[in-house]
Amino acid sequence: xMVYLTRRYRFxxxxxxxxxxxxxxENARIYGKCNNPFxxxxxxxxxVTVAGEVDAATGMVCDLGVLDGAVQREVLDRFDETxxxxxxxxxxxRVPTAENICFEIFxxxxxxxxxAGPGGNTRLERVRLEETNSNFFEYYGGGxxxxxxxxxx
Ligand code: NI
Numbered sequence: 001x002m003v004y005l006t007r008r009y010r011f012x013x014x015x016x017x018x019x020x021x022x023x024x025x026e027n028a029r030i031y032g033k034c035n036n037p038f039x040x041x042x043x044x045x046x047x048v049t050v051a052g053e054v055d056a057a058t059g060m061v062c063d064l065g066v067l068d069g070a071v072q073r074e075v076l077d078r079f080d081e082t083x084x085x086x087x088x089x090x091x092x093x094r095v096p097t098a099e100n101i102c103f104e105i106f107x108x109x110x111x112x113x114x115x116a117g118p119g120g121n122t123r124l125e126r127v128r129l130e131e132t133n134s135n136f137f138e139y140y141g142g143g144x145x146x147x148x149x150x151x152x153x
Contacts, residue, residue: 004125006047010045044131046075061119062117098129126139127139
């Protein structure tokens with residue numbers, strides 16, 4: 001019996017939507033206020049969904065401690081209270097749009113959550129990122145900019 005478990009996390013980060021390969025005018029036209037030089041912040045809401053068979057012995061699909069540990073280590077410690085463009089390597093060459101943040105978080109969590117459940121068959125199913133009250137983005141691991149080559153699902 002396949003069960004999907006979603007757990008919610010929160011982190012705060014600043015970003016600037018800007019592509020160095022575009023002219024200042026193009027950046028301003030495409031990204032508008034989000035291209036302001038010094039960036040702006042969001043309180044992101046991150047939902048991480050894992051899927052797997054329920055383990056017969058424990059009755060669980062995934063130990064929440066294992067899930068929390070992976071998200072804390074791979075995502076929250078890396079991004080919380082940072083400037084996404086300037087801190088760390090994730091967005092040195094990619095614009096930190098919510099779409100690209102979804103790709104990156106999926107890539108970061110895919111391996112740590114593979115087989116993380118007590119039955120050993122749990123996998124990362126979805127990353128959902130809420131950037132504002134009005135929009136959220138979902139990624140199911142299919143062919144992101146960096147994950148296409150390693151995609152097996
Ligand atoms: Ni923004």
